[in-house]
Amino acid sequence: MDNTIDYIVDWLKSYANQAGSDGFVIGISGGIDSAVTSTLCARTGLKVIALNLPIRQAETEYLRAEEHIQYLKNKFSNITALEINLSHVFSEFENALPSEVRDNKLGMANSRARLRMTSLYSVAQANNCLVVGTGNKVEDFGIGFFTKYGDGGVDLSPIADLKKSEVWEIGRVLGVSQSIIEAKPTDGLWGDDRNDEDQIGATYPELEWAMDFKGDESSLSIREREVLVIYRDFNRINQHKMKAIPVCIIPRG
Numbered sequence: 001m002d003n004t005i006d007y008i009v010d011w012l013k014s015y016a017n018q019a020g021s022d023g024f025v026i027g028i029s030g031g032i033d034s035a036v037t038s039t040l041c042a043r044t045g046l047k048v049i050a051l052n053l054p055i056r057q058a059e060t061e062y063l064r065a066e067e068h069i070q071y072l073k074n075k076f077s078n079i080t081a082l083e084i085n086l087s088h089v090f091s092e093f094e095n096a097l098p099s100e101v102r103d104n105k106l107g108m109a110n111s112r113a114r115l116r117m118t119s120l121y122s123v124a125q126a127n128n129c130l131v132v133g134t135g136n137k138v139e140d141f142g143i144g145f146f147t148k149y150g151d152g153g154v155d156l157s158p159i160a161d162l163k164k165s166e167v168w169e170i171g172r173v174l175g176v177s178q179s180i181i182e183a184k185p186t187d188g189l190w191g192d193d194r195n196d197e198d199q200i201g202a203t204y205p206e207l208e209w210a211m212d213f214k215g216d217e218s219s220l221s222i223r224e225r226e227v228l229v230i231y232r233d234f235n236r237i238n239q240h241k242m243k244a245i246p247v248c249i250i251p252r253g
Contacts, residue, residue, distance in 0.1 A: 001166075001169055001170050002173065004170065005040065005170060005174070008040050008158050009040055009043045009044055011158065012024070012040060012041060012044050012132075012158055013044040015156055016046055016130060019130060020128075021046075021128060021129055021130045022047050022128045022129055023044075023048055023049070023129045023130075024046065024047070024048050024049070024129055024131075025048075025049045025051065025120050025124040025127065025130070025131050026038045026050055026051070026120075026131070026134065027051050027116055027120055028050050028051065028065045028069055029061065029134070029188055030060075030063070030067075030068065030180065030188070031061075031134075031180065031183065031185055031186065031188070032168055032171050032176065032180055032181060032183070032185065033134040033135065033136055033159065033167055035068045035176045035177075035180050036171045036174060036176060037133075037134045037159055039174045040159075041132055042072055042076040042078060042079055045078055047078055047080070047127065048079050048080070049081075049082060049127060049129060050069050050080070050082070051083070051084060051119065051123060052065045052066060052069060052083045053085075053086055053116045054086065054087065055086045055087050055115065055116070056087050056090070058188070058191065058193060061186065064179055064183060067179065067180070068176070068177065068180060069081045071176075071177060075175075084119055084123075086112075086115055089115065090111070090112060090115055093111065094108065109190055110147045110148075110150055110189070112150075113146075113147035113187075113189060114149055114150045114153075116151070117150050117153040124155075133151070133152070133155075134151065134159065135151065135152070135154075135159070135160050136160065136162055136164050136166075137160055137161055137163050138163055138164055138204060138207050138208055138211060140157065140160045142210075142211045142234075143200065143207060143234035143235055143238060144238025144239070144241040145187075145196065145199075145200065145234065152241060163208050163211075164205075164207075164208065165204065165205060168181060185204065187199075200230065200234065201226075201230050202230045206227045207227070207231055209224075210228050210231035211231065213228060
């Protein structure tokens with residue numbers, strides 16, 4: 001994994017230099033993806049602004065994010081940390097909406113991600129930095145498990161060609177804390193203890209298997225067939241996230 005780590009760090013540094021950027025802004029969630037991505041960014045030596053953006057956050061997630069930010073500050077001299085508590089802003093936004101919109105739980109969960117995206121870009125533009133995405137390959141190109149124009153709204157995606165298992169492996173090499181490595185993956189958008197597996201119905205290792213599966217389905221176990229259905233359903237309904245925005249091309253006579 002050392003070669004992969006070096007390659008990503010060089011890629012980040014090259015992209016920032018070509019863009020005329022001073023560095024990176026990244027949201028720290030307390031999960032493995034943002035922990036690995038932020039550490040890779042820190043290794044470039046460029047400015048890194050790590051943001052903790054709680055919105056009625058579960059305490060365990062908040063504390064893991066704070067733990068990782070402290071790890072970054074102790075290990076790297078190019079880290080700046082900011083906490084912007086968005087709970088009050090989100091409440092004001094929520095109260096301004098009609099009740100039928102406010103009562104749509106998924107819509108409001110996704111609004112949390114979009115509010116965070118707005119905050120990341122505000123900080124990034126004020127500091128001539130790029131917003132770094134933290135999505136992995138299974139989320140970004142397999143099941144589309146991200147919020148459109150939320151955590152999907154980024155300038156560059158350094159780990160989007162890595163499967164979750166590879167992200168975990170890199171995290172161990174980088175020295176990411178065991179509490180983050182062992183934490184069940186969660187999008188942190190609901191204010192409770194539900195995790196990704198609860199929402200998806202399959203684990204990341206199962207989804208990685210389904211993403212690569214090209215064999216004879218008749219030989220599969222009942223669970224393997226269930227996982228394939230889950231994977232294919234998510235992949236189908238979330239194509240609008242994974243493809244370029246369709247443009248109506250006007251015929252010119």
